[in-house]
Amino acid sequence: MSFDIQCIRQDFPILQQQIRGKPLVFLDSGASAQKPRAVIDAMVRCMEERYANVHRGAYFLSEAATEAYEAARGAVARFINAADPREVIFTPNSTAAINLVAHSWGRGVLRPGQAVLISEMEHHANLVPWQMLRDEGRGIELRVARVTDAGELDLEDVAAKLADGKVGLVAITHMSNVLGTVTPAERLVRMAHDAGAKILFDGSQAAVHRRVDMQALGADFYAFTGHKLYGPTGIGVLWARLEHQERMPPFLGGGDMIAMVTIDRTEWAAPPAKFEAGTPPIIEAVGLHAAVDYVSAIGMPAVEAHERRLVDHAMRRLSDIESLGLLGRAQDRGGVFAFSLDNAHPHDLATLLDRAGIAVRAGRHCAEPLHTRFGMEGGTVRASFGLYTTEGEIDYLAEALSKAREFFA
Amino acid sequence: MFDDLRDLYQEVILDHGRKPRNFRRLEDADRSARGDNPMCGDRLELYLKLAPDGSIADAAFQGRGCAISTASASLMTETVKGKSAGQAHALAERFRELAMTGTCPDCGTDLAEEMERLQPLSGVHEFPSRVKCATLAWHTLNAALEGAKEASSE
Numbered sequence: 001m002s003f004d005i006q007c008i009r010q011d012f013p014i015l016q017q018q019i020r021g022k023p024l025v026f027l028d029s030g031a032s033a034q035k036p037r038a039v040i041d042a043m044v045r046c047m048e049e050r051y052a053n054v055h056r057g058a059y060f061l062s063e064a065a066t067e068a069y070e071a072a073r074g075a076v077a078r079f080i081n082a083a084d085p086r087e088v089i090f091t092p093n094s095t096a097a098i099n100l101v102a103h104s105w106g107r108g109v110l111r112p113g114q115a116v117l118i119s120e121m122e123h124h125a126n127l128v129p130w131q132m133l134r135d136e137g138r139g140i141e142l143r144v145a146r147v148t149d150a151g152e153l154d155l156e157d158v159a160a161k162l163a164d165g166k167v168g169l170v171a172i173t174h175m176s177n178v179l180g181t182v183t184p185a186e187r188l189v190r191m192a193h194d195a196g197a198k199i200l201f202d203g204s205q206a207a208v209h210r211r212v213d214m215q216a217l218g219a220d221f222y223a224f225t226g227h228k229l230y231g232p233t234g235i236g237v238l239w240a241r242l243e244h245q246e247r248m249p250p251f252l253g254g255g256d257m258i259a260m261v262t263i264d265r266t267e268w269a270a271p272p273a274k275f276e277a278g279t280p281p282i283i284e285a286v287g288l289h290a291a292v293d294y295v296s297a298i299g300m301p302a303v304e305a306h307e308r309r310l311v312d313h314a315m316r317r318l319s320d321i322e323s324l325g326l327l328g329r330a331q332d333r334g335g336v337f338a339f340s341l342d343n344a345h346p347h348d349l350a351t352l353l354d355r356a357g358i359a360v361r362a363g364r365h366c367a368e369p370l371h372t373r374f375g376m377e378g379g380t381v382r383a384s385f386g387l388y389t390t391e392g393e394i395d396y397l398a399e400a401l402s403k404a405r406e407f408f409a
Numbered sequence: 410m411f412d413d414l415r416d417l418y419q420e421v422i423l424d425h426g427r428k429p430r431n432f433r434r435l436e437d438a439d440r441s442a443r444g445d446n447p448m449c450g451d452r453l454e455l456y457l458k459l460a461p462d463g464s465i466a467d468a469a470f471q472g473r474g475c476a477i478s479t480a481s482a483s484l485m486t487e488t489v490k491g492k493s494a495g496q497a498h499a500l501a502e503r504f505r506e507l508a509m510t511g512t513c514p515d516c517g518t519d520l521a522e523e524m525e526r527l528q529p530l531s532g533v534h535e536f537p538s539r540v541k542c543a544t545l546a547w548h549t550l551n552a553a554l555e556g557a558k559e560a561s562s563e
């Protein structure tokens with residue numbers, strides 16, 4: 001399938017509408033992406049034809065639903081080239097996936113005196129769980145690697161903070177949701193492993209913009225979220241090596257995560273069921289399956305190439321706007337641009353852009369420490385792209401930003 | 410492109426947003442409180458100087474925020490000067506109504522003139538996500554008058 005942007009846009013029903021009398025220009029895909037018809041239809045079909053609880057009933061519909069749920073696991077495993085579908089644990093979102101590592105692996109495997117190393121550019125989802133772990137009095141330290149003025153991960157600082165061998169886990173973003181910076185994942189894996197640490201990536205953004213390959217990457221944990229990947233809300237993924245899953249105590253207890261229960265004692269189910277207590281997101285799994293099939297049919301390399309064109313175009317167009325301050329100028333970056341305009345507060349700017357039919361996000365994008373790091377406590381406006389974003393939309397954004405400057409002049 | 414936004418961003422608001430009045434620290438303030446809108450990072454520090462009878466002799470603020478929240482704080486400090494605590498609370502209550510609904514049916518009586526000055530902010534009611542920007546200063550005023558140190562408009 002070739003990359004025909006107009007065809008692709010036709011696949012997304014929501015893009016066909018007008019907002020306040022203007023065509024919708026949706027530039028907030030980094031927060032959550034829109035859904036293609038294929039995902040919507042798959043979920044409706046599941047509910048209309050194939051729905052029942054999974055793993056429980058010995059009847060046709062339950063078996064069909066179980067099959068669909070496990071097929072989704074297989075599809076996700078292929079999408080990220082996991083060695084084994086059992087490495088894929090379904091969670092409600094990335095936040096839950098990271099919390100699962102923090103609770104289960106962090107409390108069960110990390111030892112007093114060990115440290116977790118994160119970076120200054122983490123989303124709160126990959127910061128707060130580690131602060132909570134640190135503050136539990138288990139003797140676990142939290143270290144924070146610096147970000148350079150260009151918005152890149154300071155690898156020397158990473159090396160320095162790994163040097164004493166006390167870091168048990170590196171938990172780092174694969175792509176910043178503010179700076180757009182893509183971190184050098186393979187290199188980070190080597191650095192972590194050489195220092196005796198395991199490594200978790202927050203792939204919430206990266207998995208949408210790049211082909212991620214678990215076997216090639218060689219990390220220990222990788223988290224991402226369905227709703228940014230053109231799938232539904234309510235489902236996320238923690239990819240975790242089986243050997244780690246074996247050592248991890250369960251996080252939530254309940255149905256579906258047990259092998260045998262007496263009133264006194266329980267034997268845990270085998271991974272990944274051990275980490276999927278309760279009725280899982282069945283319909284959402286079917287939706288996520290359709291989403292990964294959809295992007296795979298277009299092809300991640302084509303998605304990535306399209307995004308590179310958009311990034312280059314946006315760099316040019318945004319740089320033309322006088323007094324627009326762009327946060328981060330990393331060499332390797334994805335389609336996320338956070339910026340400020342000298343005379344307009346981000347919220348005023350977002351309200352103006354909304355009137356022009358442009359959806360952007362204003363604020364600190366769940367990355368407060370990063371905004372503080374760049375002296376932008378008041379926040380920024382963020383435009384983020386999806387595979388349906390066009391160069392024309394970026395031109396329209398640039399035009400609206402120039403007009404907004406005049407408005408507040 | 411933005412013509413229909415002139416209702417929200419009236420000249421008065423843009424003017425007070427750019428050049429807020431009473432934008433300073435009151436060194437001899439009797440009361441002060443901090444207002445935070447954690448959602449968007451807006452933050453202001455409000456200072457009140459009270460007269461012997463408890464009325465507001467002077468009001469000033471500092472902080473950072475969008476045009477709406479800055480203009481609202483600026484207009485508020487102008488409006489509450491000389492008012493009793495009771496009147497200030499009443500204004501806060503009416504302003505909230507104005508910001509949320511665009512009208513204030515009970516405003517026709519005593520504090521009519523003051524409410525008239527705040528009228529330019531009524532346009533925010535059409536922007537639900539921005540109402541808090543307009544009310545932050547007033548929440549902070551209530552907190553300061555009640556002797557609290559912090560207010561949040563989450």
Ligand SMILES: Cc1ncc(COP(=O)(O)O)c(C=O)c1O
Nearest residue numbers: 093094095123125177204205225
């Ligand atoms: C980098 C990053 N990490 C984590 C998250 C959290 O994702 P979710 O809210 O789906 O858990 C997001 C999305 O907001 C993100 O951009």
